[in-house]
Amino acid sequence: MSKLPGNAGLSLLGDKSLDFYRDPVSFYRQKMDKHGGRVFQSRLLNRPTAFICSVEGMRELLSEKSNLFLKDPTDLMTNMYGDTIVTTNGEEACLLRLSLTSLFTGRCLESQRDFISSVCERCLKDLSLSGQPECVYSVFKRLGTELVLGLFLNVRAEEQPELFQEIMQLCTQHWHGLISAPVNVKVPLWSSGFSTALEARDKLMDIIKDKLENDKEGFVGSLGSLPLPDSSAASQHLLLFISALIPKAVASLLTSFTLVLGGNEQEETRRRAGEDPDYLHRVLLEVQRLWPPFIGGRRIADQDSTLAGFHVPKGNGVIYISHGVHRDPEVFEEPDNFQPERWRGRNAGQEHLLCSFGSGPRSCIGSKLADIFLKDVCMYLLKHYDWCLDPPSQDLEYKWLPVSRPADPPTVSFTRLDQTRSDESDTS
Secondary structure, three states: OEEOOEOOOOOOOOOOHHHHHHOHHHHHHHHHHHHOOOEEEEEEOOEEEEEEOOHHHHHHHHHHOOOOEEOOOOOHHHHHHOOOOOOOOHHHHHHHHHHHHHHHOHHHHHOOHHHHHHHHHHHHOOOOOOOOOEEHHHHHHHHHHHHHHHHHHOOOOOOOHHHHHHHHHHHHHHHHHHOOOOOOOEEOOEEOHHHHHHHHHHHHHHHHHHHHHHOOOHHHHHHHOOOOOOOOHHHHHHHHHOOOHHHHHHHHHHHHHHHHOOOHHHHHHHHHHHHOHHHHHHHHHHHHHHOOOOOEEEEEEOOOEEEOOEEEOOOOEEEEEHHHHOOOOOOOOOOOOOOHHHHOOOOOOOHHHOOEOEOHHHOOOOHHHHHHHHHHHHHHHHHHEEEEEOOOOOOOOEEOOOOOEEOOOOEEEEEEHHHHHHHHHHHO
């Protein structure tokens, strides 16, 4: 058993949280170079913290030793969402997962396919009409919001536009508070972001509770009938499921998909992905590998343990960095290159080594639903459009927090495939 490389620093003075949150990718890469390995320690949120950037360490943390490394009961997610499947530990988390799993599998998923297709059609059918480039992240975030509010809350944008707009604004306010300093201050003419988020949460909870009492259809009705631990559990989980977190994750991955498959040089890749669902699956795995929507996740050691051969004392933090794990050269050859074929070759059957949505027994319960979202949207785009960056020269440098995407929102021009074929026919 070895001591973790690096220095956890002194309390407060040695904290590196600002450095990490300013640019987490540069932070972990500099530390790896300095310490000569993919596991090291520093001080994060004023707690000695092991940083895990290897597949081996991630698998130990999230799968083999998941019972030894727990969610932090004092983190901001608990403040904003309460006790949910994401924030609880131990038996409570297991029971919640057992109760909720049925809503995200089998018939419940398949019953939503028509709605997902209708949202794709409504949000994406006019991408080429204006003749102007589109800010794709905004387009996809709106699409993700329509999907989430329609599926989880039975609020359809075309049927209840005012209620939809109100909930969308409240979710945005709630989200901004989630990523702000947890300081609850309210004075005349000014409120802190966290205070505004708490107010938005209370208003959302009123809407959610009304839905649970009066709407017995779809996801809302099914959730209300589940054997959950207390009366507040259903409303807290609905708050989590309709939060801005999911639309932003969907928008992140779809933006990366659009960017990597854009332009004339990727025309054959787009054609192949549109004709072969297995190839589209490999493309999306590679998009998720290289541009994970979330930078990672954090745990607290419940007892002395080891990760990747290094000692982690009880009470220390551990954070896995998905961006680093997904680029571990021990597992992924040429890790910085976009190579969908790797998932039919050396990495076939190794999807579980990705951790964008967690991994192991605490992985995201909605990952199958997200997969359906993404594939349906991507297939719609591939069947109906060609696209390219417009203007062709843009700064695509990514920012990684709170959700990954280019720091400067990219703009893309879309051309309908039927129009392209018509133009080619006229030319000939």
